[in-house]
Amino acid sequence: MINQAPGCPDLSILSFMGSFHGRTMGCLATTHSKSIHKLDIPSFDWPIAPFPRLQYPLEEFTRENAKEEARCLEEVEDLIIKWRQKGKPVAGIVIEPIQAEGGDNHASPDFFRSLRNITQKHGCAFHVDEVQTGGGSTGKVWAHEHWGMEDPADVVSFSKKLLTGGYYHKDQLLADKPYRIFNTWMGDPSKNLLLAEVLNVIRRENLLEEVARSGNALLNGLYELQAKYPGLLSRARGQGTFCAIDACDDGTRDSILLKARDKGVLLGGCGDRSIRFRPALVFKECHVHILLNIFNDVLSERK
Structure with a gap:
């Protein structure tokens, strides 16, 4: 009730420069694509990692891009350790499969696989933000399917082409008490009916x-x-x-x-x-x- 531990622990979320994850206060702390989004808004002391700046076409610059991705992954791990030492351990990492607002920045499947390994090594939840990439525009329903991983994420958020704002997650992240997450907006059945028909059309028309x-x-x-x-x-x-x-x-x-x-x-x-x-x-x-x-x-x- 007074914004202190144990009810309000001093945890942090690691995000990436160039990312966009929303414009409510917590999401803005992980958004780093346009300065106007954050103007005059208080924020949190959370770590920001560099997102790979790759050369295109990706297949023509594999060596150079692998070096750049390795640099960014090393910085991710360094930040996790640094914030743990500061007493603000990284509870989770959030990332877009393709940074959209930040400039349509891509990374290789190897980068995301290595990032997933880092989250598992350090006990951080891995949140894949598919709000812009989800819904089929990359050729698969979820862009993270292109990574070829059996365990690509702990949480996936979606919206836009999928008509409603939502997310899915692993069972162990299920809230153990009512009202921990939702209050006013506790589902939108009409949007779900529309979404079901959209998915039917996607399948029926290939x-x-x-x-x-x-x-x-x-x-x-x-x-x-x-x-x-x-x-x-x-x-x-x-x-x-x-x-x-x-x-x-x-x-x-x-x-x-x-x-x-x-x-x-x-x-x-x-x-x-x-x-x-x-x-x-x-x-x-x-x-x-x-x-x-x-x-x-x-x-x-x-x-």
Whole structure:
């Protein structure tokens, strides 16, 4: 009742630079993607680890990227030890499979597997935030399925494409008393009915397979455009249709977004200068070509 132990223990959550996990007070302590999100909001003394800054395409820079990921993993472990010594042990680690708001930053499955091992070694819960990546846009319902792990997470949170804000977790994390987590919002049955039908459509129309096909076409098209406009575009990357490409600077990025909007294509900005693509699951290869043609028109006007 007075914000002190034992009821309010001095624990911490480790998060990553560039992450976005929400805008309530606790979530903001783990959000590090835009300064405006945190302006004038008190926060907690919780550890922040570096997220790998990789080179793309990933398969062409395996050695360099492995070195960068090893550096970040070493820093994670150092922070866990440092915060334990400070008397604020890390109770959990939260991470996005692809950092979305922070710039569509990817990491390899090996990175996430090693991070999972670190959480198990130090007794930290592992929270995978699938709010933006979950729901099929990477070609699987959950982006963490791409890691190929039998035990990928202790907690998974989701929303957006899955219509409702929710999470699932291991049995041992089940609250042992009522009212420990929920109060006003204790379920939303109508949203669950809608979600059930959405999942039926995904299965019935094989939309995950559609995402894989259209995502491959989209990414290849972005590779071609960055080769065609090397002064404007770089670092094309993606998984499924969850794709992005960098502009040469933020002003150019913002101008491209406006011109694309004026031609009927809604794209998003993220990170310092990234353009992100977030088509619906019904986005087909024929739509990819329409999109790329319009995008090319916008770029040609700036050349």
